[in-house]
Amino acid sequence: MTSPPIAIPSTSRASLRLPSGYTPRFKDRLLFSLVSNSPVRAALTVLMGFSGALFNGIGTVLIVPVILTILEQEVDSSNVPPLLNILLSPFDSVPEQYRLAVMAGSIILAISLKNLTGYLNSLVSGSLRRRLTSDLREQALQMLLNVDLDFYSKTGVGDIINQVNVEVYRTAAAVQALIKMTGATITISIFVYFLISISPKLTLVSSGLVLVVFCINQFFIRRSKGLGKRLSNISRDYSIRLTETLTGIRLIKEVVSEQREYRTLLSLIYKREQCDFQSSMNSAAIGPISEVVGVIAIMSIVFLGRTFFSGQLAEISTILLTYLVILFKLLPIITQLNGARNQFANCSASVKMLTHFLQRENKPFMDSGIHAFEGLKEAIRFENLSFAYPGASDLALKSINLTLPKGQTLALVGASGAGKTTLADLLPRFYDPTEGKITIDGRNVREFDMSSLRQSMGLVSQEAFLFNDTIRNNVSYARPDATEEEVIDAIKRANAYDFIMEMPKGLDTPIGDRGVMLSGGQRQRLAIARALLKNAQVLILDEATSALDTASERLVQEAIDELSRERTAIVIAHRLSTIQNADQIAVMKKGQVVELGTHDELLALGGYYNQLYTLQFSKQGKESLWNCN
Template identity: 40%
Template sequence: MKEFLQLMRRFLWPYKRFIGWAVVLNILSAVFNVFSFSLLIPILNILFKTEENPEVYHYMEWGTDKFDVVLKNNFYYYVTDMIQAGGPGQVLLLLGIGLTVMTLLKTACYFASSAVMIPLRTGVVRDIRITVYAKVMRLPLSFFSEERKGDIIARMSGDVGEVENSITSSLDMLLKNPIMILIYFTTLIILSWQLTLFTILVLPGMGWLMGKVGRKLKRQSLEAQSKWSDSMSQLEETLGGLRIIKAFIAEDRMINRFTKCSNELRDASNRVAMRQVLAHPLSEFLGTILIVAVLWFGGSLILSEGSTLSASKFIYYMVILYSVINPLKDFAKAGYNIPKGLASMERVDKILKAENNIKEIANPKPLKGLNDRIEFKDISFSYDGKREVLKHVNLTVPKGQTIALVGQSGSGKSTLVDLLPRYHDVQEGTITIDGTSIKDVRIADLRTLIGNVNQEAILFNDTFFNNIAFGVENATMEQVVEAAKIANAHDFIMEKPEGYNTNIGDRGGKLSGGQRQRISIARAILKNPPILILDEATSALDTESERLVQEALERLMKTRTTIAIAHRLSTIKNADEICVLYEGEIVERGRHEELIELDGYYKRLHDMQQL
């Protein structure tokens, strides 16, 4: 319950007015319910003369006795008077109309109390989804290297959906039932405190039994949601690797793998569902035991000498007690649903409570542009705190120059350029722009200065226009077209039926590799950043596409400070400085001709590519 209250405190506050209305309407519904059934007593006592010694009622002035005594006396007086004047049939009709009106008011309040909770339920789930998505947007890249994308998708879809089905659907019951139980039990105590005391003594044992059955539900729900995440992860991997799966004729293997995971999910879901469906029959059975026990004890009270509990009151008592059982059943149902939802919320909280170690200082310094140089000073970095990926790297990138990074895979090239926009933070050393540490400026200001063109062009399932204008507010068609022309992309865009309004498919799947790369270059051109990072931008292209992309890159690199990672040494021959990385260290640096003359590691790389 503590976890549930914490969850509600986090997400319910904006909807407090809905809770207030729900409380008021539920109170009215319960009160109307009590008064509607109270009409049973005069029907039984007066109309059918169940009392052995029926009283003769006289009108009492208000204030002459206690309010409830006067109210009861005068009500019986008017009923008796109507029986004498119009006959039992007329009184029965009037009491029936009164019961109908009271029931109408009760059900109207019941409906209104449920309807007013709908915006709260849907709003809480929407807020959780937006909060999770916003958190995902702000988490560092290191978080996603340790998590599977399919698992994150499962948490945002399946787990948040389970929170809606299990927890928020129980909110209505948790607001309504305590009010009803309180009012009904107050009525029961007024009718017979001895019988109510007996009822209260019997209830805890039944509650303990229900709790024992539902105790393992949260753990089993966690297991089921984990299996659901495994299924989503496998689906995501399959969709991303269909080409390889078909190339290696591995369809049956992947189907068997997914079938095994689906069977485990089914088994875990069965265990959860079994405990859930047990809630209703178990509560029904325990409720029957309660009714039988109360019938026996109440009958004993009625038959005993000097009992104040009449038969008609006892019937009314049983009606109210039966009305209490339904809220108690709902409580039992909520007791099963809430642990299942809390298990899902625990998985969602793994994202919401994930620590973002890329932090901004309280009073960041302004950063408007690059005026002098970028410096990497004695940089050391490791991902897991054990093996160092970079070791005491020192590098200066003067404004307007192109610095190239080369070396074997795993030498630390991509890691070094990822440190500049603070995708990761260095453990040792500092990175400065014009003498100011990048940790002392706003991350948004820093990344505004940097444009990226990666080996894999990252595009979105949208139009050419929106992909090129991505991240640039209020970009005009003229600006987008100009950027596309500089990137050698305008011609093939205009060949499409809808031109710049053509959708390019998931991850640009309708385009060739060279076309995707030129779109990403056009995006960088439109952003017009002073600092440019090129991460093997032409390594995956054929010769003709590489030539077109290289021309676009050369136009983009003019007047910009560029850090380029390259495997094809032919693309960085004209760089102002080439740095050769080997196992996290810069082992050689200089211009192309100087490094060839050194006859070292760079010369060996060059000769292998020439061969």
């Protein structure tokens, strides 16, 4: 049965396709919440970037006077930029014969500290990305386990897997790119401050040239955004198709469509590779273009410096050289910023998709009640109950009124689509009624704590779900703490002991995906053993024998009789022979209860139930006669 709801942090809200009401502000909230969940790592990343930029700038500025001193050119303090004078002032107290060595050592120290902070920044940044990925997947899993069943009826499994794997990873990459952009912006700001303090005129010119680089790169960034959106959509389509291929492999082999599916998947793989290649080409173009424009900028500064300071080149050589060295060091950082902008643009589609995927407001969630369910004492009542599936205009159930006293069995019969399973699904609150209510001992089921309510119920359906695990773990799934004796007792009462003991490893035998290594009857008996071990007070048996042969049906029916003994049960029956002893039989047609009574009462009534009974048993009689012949 369903596990207890998991508390979901209010910061995690998102989805698959962008609805018409989506706003970028919501995406920004997701990015902010992700960073705020790891404030120390995010702050350290920015701090390391700032420190690295500062050490890089100091080391770069000090290189010029050291080079000039080595070349035996005197550095005139009157022609030195004020910033350089400030940085050189601590060395005035150093004896002249040691000054060059101390300055060189200071440069080495500054560059070493810059690289050390860069190394630490890489470690912290990598740790932040891993943490973001884990946090996003945790939020996605919490949402998936808590969301109502209606979400899964409208969302493909492949779509969900793509969100949890691919889009989560790309969203974390987008956040990391955003932090890189912050660090690069801080670094550029420090270098620009150095440039302005040296020469405002040259900085104005170089800023114009840098703006040209940004404008050129903007074309590639816009293209990257489009390619990123296309890449996300192709990844989604591939994940959906691959999941459907694997789950439908039996049908694929049955109709011999392996090559068709192979070609379809191969086409999606090729499209994804092409899109990924185009994204890589687009990203790779940013660096060379930035470098070429950067060289043009440096050469322009040289010629403009010659123009601005004509006749003073000897005096201002220190200024010009310092400026060019700083500008030369700045250009790669601008390239890094553009690279981070490109990465963020490429992953922005994933941020939008995941934001909507994690969002709670656009998904069905049931509110759990506050009262613990302590067991059925009197009766379950369906009171004037109507229900329509979310988004549907027609009612699936109309004005249902039924009473199920404790310890009795209520059978639901009718043609396919009459609403039998829908009605049973409302009791454990897989859905809530559109109108009316269900009460247990006079209290609305919505007032009960959902976990305790579902823990008191056992469900055995026509297609029993089994995990790709051992028999033991499947039987004890609802009670992992069950003892060996309790497990064996449950499988004996479910008529499953004999076939289990004949298996190679007994209870520890793996049964394959969905129990594929077992027959239909064996799977049903394991599901019944699971319900017996759970010891649920209320049972819901949904056509548990309808797909079985006669021999398997007999064994399963005996197990069901054992399971239902002294319990309150709702039995959905396809074969009317299995419910003749039910305390009540509700005959359903088009979402309504058209007849209600015992087997004998309904036959005597001569209505719809009598028609179903006569039709079914006359058909069975003909089949028996045919088999005898």
